[in-house]
Amino acid sequence: EVQLWESGGGLVQPGGSLRLSCAASGFTFSSYAITWVRQAPGKGLEWVSGISGSGRSTYFADSVKGRFTVSRDNSKNTVYLQMNSLRAEDTAVYYCARVRRDSSGSDAFDIWGQGTMVTVSS
């Protein structure tokens, strides 16, 4: 079964750090980009970060650039989101998702994890 699952969420103080993991199974992991999407309580989905299948290309939303980094270990079928200098506004459920590109060049986030909650509070 194709699936993703996140771990590493929790309560952290403002200015602190947290590392999220996204583990995958059921597909050729290195063939797919992986993206992170977050959802603050009562709010919509916000794209946060992405990483290519090889790991050579990484992308970040302006709201997290310079504070978050993303990496992957294809031997472990895992993507990591390192979050530093956390702020109250980073409080959200963080989802990882697989990026599937079709023949037209359009992308879909076709497989999602269940999400992990990050709370930034003193």
Place this chain on the structure above:
Amino acid sequence: SSELTQDPAVSVALGQTVRITCQGDSLRTYYATWYQQKPGQAPVVVIYGKNNRPSGIPDRFSGSSSGNTASLTITGAQAEDEADFYCNSRDNSATHPWVFGGGTKLTVL
């Protein structure tokens, strides 16, 4: 980077047809993907590409696109369709390759 615009809320009578729209420059180049999200659950793809439904998605869900607007149509809305719907697409930005719409809350009356 581009933005995608959705109406915040739409309502439909049970059994009737409803269209949810998504507008943005990126949609002139790329197809939108539509996600349904129910409370406490992860988003689920309902439409991707030109008009494709993943396995398990009812055929009352369909998609279309014209110019800078993508549409999700639910023909014969059911009570279980009440949810938040989001569109997203690839973007031509080298640094921000994907963009989301703000979401539409669908109420089935």
